[in-house]
Amino acid sequence: MKEKSKNHLSEDQTIWSVIDESVLSSELKTHMASCGLCVDSKRKLEMDLKQLGNNARNFAPTMERKTALPLERSGEKSGFFSFWHFNTNPVLSLAATAVILIVIALWSPVFKSGPVFKLDNGLRTVEADRQIWEADELLTEISRLSENSLPVVYMDISGESYLGLEEEFIEFVSPPITNDPLTFKKRGKGELLC
């Protein structure tokens, strides 16, 4: 009897028998097959655990709202209108909207231009007027550079400043071509042309 009581399952072994009986030794398994006391201990623990689960299930509230699937799965393509099915996540939708608005603000000509004025030749924007003025300025600068390639400072240094030159001096340097017969006379040796 004492030997038989020694073979009974301990508390820990009873717990292991509930979790996974294969963990027990073959001797204990053999003992359990014939010992009603050990079988009852195991069964009681199993029932207690099952009762706990049943109590939790019974005392838990019931679900009121049933889950409804969205109209389209996000990965599915439904033809022409699939492009308009945005992600239902509100955070992502807001972020996408903000990005689109920023892109529109940066690239849209409407936001770039200023107020719109109605002129005689139709609608013209302030931006267009500014561009025309800039073009005129550019042409003026180009024509000035074609005449006077050097900057004003360097022209003063080089002595090539055309500002303030008298017409008499220019005619002396580069006389105009005329029909004066005196100029036709060939220059002889030692002779001076008047």
Added chain:
Amino acid sequence: MNWSGSKKIERNKIDSDDHVAALVSKAMAGSRKAFEGLINIFEEDIFRMVYYRTRSKMDAQDITQDILMQAYKSLTRLKDPNRFKPWLFKIALNRVRDYYRKKSTLEVFKMFFSMDQTRQYDCKVDSNPDALDNLMAKEFWENFGVLLKKLSKMEQEVFLLRFMDNLTIKEISETLEKHESTVKTHLYRGVKKFKKESSMLLLYEGER
């Protein structure tokens, strides 16, 4: 329980698992109706699973819907239809963890109010006008909270999945991505602590 009875239960489970796998395969092929069938099967289980961990009916409803929506959107990532249940529970556990992460930031602002965890369970006050049932439910959840406090995080999770959510050792192992031996060890510790507290938890026999 006789041999034929246990065999019958096992056979029913196999048939049920085959039915779920068939629905999952159809849903993965694009069948909306098949996924709705899966929702009908698992929705209540997921709701209870979330409720056991959040102790709030409103939050549990919202989180359950999020979980099922996420499962619907990412079903194509599931490789084996036979692993749908642990895969779904894994999504659910991750979603519950997200819930607690967000909640922890709000707790900073609530530190001036006394928040006893054992009183946070939403009992069935709105669905059952019986005051006695409400009182029993309230006491049960309070005692349940006391038990969970004595368990470590891992012991809690394994214990809840096994004896509240009725997952097998193998399913728990796949859900938590732990070896079965690790799961069994934590389960052993959880059951041992439960035996000390079981007297308070088993006084009630709730009825639906």
